[in-house]
Amino acid sequence: MTPDDSHESNAGLEGLLAAERAAPAPDAAAQARVAARVAATLAAGAGVTAATVTAATAEAATASVVTATSASSAVMAGKVFLGLAAVVLAGGTVVAVRLRSEPPPRVETPVSVAAPAERPVPAERPAPIDRPAPRVVVPARPAPPVAEPPAPVAQPRRVPRVLPVQAAPPAPASLEPAPPAVDAALIAERGLLAEARRALSTGDTAAALAALEAHRGAHANGRLGEERDALEISTLSAAGRRAEAAERAAVFLSRHPDSIFAASVKKYAALPNP
Amino acid sequence: MFAPVPLPGVPKPAPPPSRPTFESVYAEGFTHVWHTLRRFGVADADLEDAAHEVFVVVHRRLDTYQPERPLRPWLSGIAFRVASDERRRLRLRPETLSTDGDLETRASGAPGPEEQLSQAQQRAFVLRALDALPLDRRSVFVMSELDEISGPDIAEALALPLNTVYSRLRLARQDFAEAVRRLRAREGER
Structure with a gap:
């Protein structure tokens, strides 16, 4: 902290911030639910295509791709297998949704994401503000094997909201260019x-x-x-x-x-x- | 033309890092996104909605991510935009301390030093204090003080001039310290 904090001691504020930095990871169920919703949204945006939903807990060093036919989740040995792989079509057809989709538009070999602290920092970049290095290290983990080449998934052109909320006009700060309203x-x-x-x-x-x-x-x-x-x-x-x-x-x-x-x-x- | 001749003692340049898969970004970034959204002011009840939206954007924009850059600032930038949008559409906590619904999670009404508060209570206190900050300052403060992201990375993630980042951080620190002081004073009145 800096001398700006004239009202509060640096130690007191730093203690509060340290507690927040040590915030525990969200529960695995929430992570699995979000994974399922993301998969459903992507599938819906793609006109319902593909395959399997997988979610890994933040603590888990690995994750597995699990094909499931029921929509239940289970935590098994540190891994969360989100079985919400079934998206039931109106006609009764059941397909699976694969969250493990490739980044658009190209398919690449899955790799682990290096922790920020482990990345080479260009010499010309200024140092972090008041702090030499990130503290939180993102756990790298190997990507799970893919059983078969996944089918290409069309990318949704806009963030579809699952909530019953009418689509709002794009905010100025939005990442997205305004797509056609009809889409x-x-x-x-x-x-x-x-x-x-x-x-x-x-x-x-x-x-x-x-x-x-x-x-x-x-x-x-x-x-x-x-x-x-x-x-x-x-x-x-x-x-x-x-x-x-x-x-x-x-x-x-x-x-x-x-x-x-x-x-x-x-x-x-x-x-x-x- | 001449074939490249390896020079003894000169290490070969490292190959550029590969782009991560969406799955790996999700697994490694979910906790960061979750906490960042909450710290940006998204209410607990809306966290799953907002996280869902963040990762839909992540999926769509993963090809724009530069693998040589740190992941968390990139995710924070997306989370910031989603939080900004959510602020307009969903229930968000007020940014002022005008309400009296503070520190309900505190077990005891008696004031005490932070050392006596549980970590959860301290977290609730910090989040409450953050509510006093406008989102533009709050986002810079969170990314710098809690996520420990460098100023240039914050500037890039939020598409801000570096001087603006430093200016907002300075003001945010003042705001946060003042908010903590006010919360403690209010707490002491009980």
């Missing part, structure tokens, strides 16, 4: 539906319905309304609200008799009321 809206729609599918695949029908309702509120005239309604019907059925699902299914079929989702919706319309 942003579509990606936002996809993000919400992906979130609903993810929640449904984990059995969290309430969250799935909330995401679908958010879609309805934010994109009342969106391009994926038909898909939303079909997904909502299956979610209602999964939630045990079969009568409501059947009623919605009948309405859906009357409005969209030629829908690509009609076949899957029909079975809910035929369900007997409990």
Whole structure:
């Protein structure tokens, strides 16, 4: 610290800052949840492609790629295997999502990221402010093997928000150049539906319905309304609200008799009321 | 043309570092991003949303990352922009100390030296004090004082002139010290 701190002792402030520097790592579950959401978002932005979700804890020196078919997470021997690999399509198809995707646009051999303290610093660069070197060392770890060459994943053109929040205008400080609004809206729609599918695949029908309702509120005239309604019907059925699902299914079929989702919706319309 | 002749005693230049994979950036940078977002003012309830957004941007912009540069300032720069955007859209803690919801995590109402506070309580205190700083100063302060990132790296990450970084850091230190003083005074009144 500097003489600027006229009101507080340097030692006292430094002690406070030291406590914050030693902040513990976030829990592995949060890291896994974010990984799943990132994977779902990337998959949604890519039009739903590929494969497996993997997350590694900050403490773990290694991580493994795990292909899973269920949407549950487990912590195993210091590794977090996020099994949220299943993204259920509206038609019932299950695909896996690979978070272990390549950096766009080129594919390179995975390498460890060297800790900042270990990097060569150009001689002409000034020294750090008041401190000679970074304290926190990012643990380097070997990259896990890749079973097969991953399919190229199209990059989302804009950050799709999974939350039920209407796309906001880009902030001046944003990294992104303003993309066409039409694409942003579509990606936002996809993000919400992906979130609903993810929640449904984990059995969290309430969250799935909330995401679908958010879609309805934010994109009342969106391009994926038909898909939303079909997904909502299956979610209602999964939630045990079969009568409501059947009623919605009948309405859906009357409005969209030629829908690509009609076949899957029909079975809910035929369900007997409990 | 002449073939290059190795000179005895002259080491070969090291090959340029390879670009990290997204997975490695995620695994190695998640904790940093998480803490940085919180220190930039993103509320606990919004951390997962903001972290999600950061790594979506990371995925898209990984080809712009220069592997020879440190990773954490680059991530901090993205986190700063996401925090700025989130501030407009999500629930954020106020930047002033006008509210009375301070230090609820403190177990005892009696004031005491920092040495007697648990680490968690000290963290809550620091975050509360950081809330007093405007984001432009707060970001520089966090990157310098907590992440120990150099001034030039901060300037590059935040796209600021170096003199601006130093100026904001000086003011931020004053702000932080004053915020700590005020919090302690308020704490002592209880």
